[in-house]
Amino acid sequence: MIKVGIPRGLLFYDYGSLWSDFFTKLGVPTITSSETTKKTLTDGTNLAIDESCLPLKIFLGHVHALLNECTHIFVPRIAQHHKDYYYCAKFAGLPDIVRNSFNIDERRLISPNIESKNLYHTFKACREAANCLDASPIKSYLSYLHALHEYKNTQNLSCKNKDTFVAVVGHSYLLHEPFFIQEIKNVLSAQGMKIATPDQVPPKTLYELSAELHPEVYWQLSAKIVGAAQYFCALPNIKGILVISSFGCGPDSLINEYIDNLILKPSGKPYTFVNLDEHTGNAGIVTRVEAFLDLIEWRQ
Numbered sequence: 094m095i096k097v098g099i100p101r102g103l104l105f106y107d108y109g110s111l112w113s114d115f116f117t118k119l120g121v122p123t124i125t126s127s128e129t130t131k132k133t134l135t136d137g138t139n140l141a142i143d144e145s146c147l148p149l150k151i152f153l154g155h156v157h158a159l160l161n162e163c164t165h166i167f168v169p170r171i172a173q174h175h176k177d178y179y180y181c182a183k184f185a186g187l188p189d190i191v192r193n194s195f196n197i198d199e200r201r202l203i204s205p206n207i208e209s210k211n212l213y214h215t216f217k218a219c220r221e222a223a224n225c226l227d228a229s230p231i232k233s234y235l236s237y238l239h240a241l242h243e244y245k246n247t248q249n250l251s252c253k254n255k256d257t258f259v260a261v262v263g264h265s266y267l268l269h270e271p272f273f274i275q276e277i278k279n280v281l282s283a284q285g286m287k288i289a290t291p292d293q294v295p296p297k298t299l300y301e302l303s304a305e306l307h308p309e310v311y312w313q314l315s316a317k318i319v320g321a322a323q324y325f326c327a328l329p330n331i332k333g334i335l336v337i338s339s340f341g342c343g344p345d346s347l348i349n350e351y352i353d354n355l356i357l358k359p360s361g362k363p364y365t366f367v368n369l370d371e372h373t374g375n376a377g378i379v380t381r382v383e384a385f386l387d388l389i390e391w392r393q
């Protein structure tokens with residue numbers, strides 16, 4: 094019996110609920126890999142080439158965990174959502190990376206090409222997914238539209254109230270990866286700090302800010318980070334900005350310098366960068382975040 098595995102990594106944290114709902118509405122059971130553990134990370138690291146970024150290693154670890162649990166794995170090839178931006182090349186090459194890392198029969202991969210949000214490409218991607226499952230393309234498309242409608246009703250929270258926040262900025266798959274982020278949350282909340290993340294701001298606002306003030310940034314995920322840094326720097330109740338980044342990320346190696354010099358430093362707000370890799374231990378993270386909180390207190 095068909096069962097589709099959805100790896101809990103990379104864009105899962107942005108679109109996982111949409112993908113899973115899409116398959117459910119199509120009548121196809123899914124299984125999502127469990128939360129990341131040390132084993133997931135070790136498995137992914139062993140499978141990946143050395144130059145891979147940390148989120149890709151985690152993703153491969155999740156695929157590894159799913160292989161014996163399901164008939165198919167959902168690994169979309171994503172080049173572009175927003176017409177003015179591009180995803181980093183890892184997203185466009187993800188199905189090939191998975192196929193080569195596991196030597197997997199390509200019929201087990203559901204890898205629709207997601208090239209833009211327009212109707213033609215959306216229908217094409219739904220048809221590609223349907224073909225892998227011997228499902229009706231029309232039913233696939235209607236299931237997607239239905240799932241998308243529900244997904245869009247997800248409310249954004251607001252960080253524009255009187256509470257004191259620390260903004261934590263970075264790729265969604267780092268900010269929502271409990272394996273790394275839970276300890277940071279614990280340290281911040283132990284000091285009475287609430288966390289504001291880019292998810293609490295409408296994406297349209299982030300992209301508009303980035304496009305208006307930093308039009309040269311063309312990676313979609315980086316534009317979101319740039320927009321978020323710009324947005325949070327302007328909010329008085331944001332007491333500091335913590336940028337979470339991962340070792341081996343090509344776009345971050347440029348964008349971190351960019352936001353450091355053009356956004357964070359000129360804002361006068363306390364900020365720091367935390368770079369994660371597979372060797373990062375909780376003790377190291379805690380020390381960095383505590384030092385950052387000391388900096389905020391000292392500035393105040």
Ligand code: SF4
Pocket residue numbers: 146147148149181182183184264314339341342343344345
């Ligand atoms: S943007 Fe960076 S972290 Fe994300 S997949 Fe690309 S290289 Fe990896």
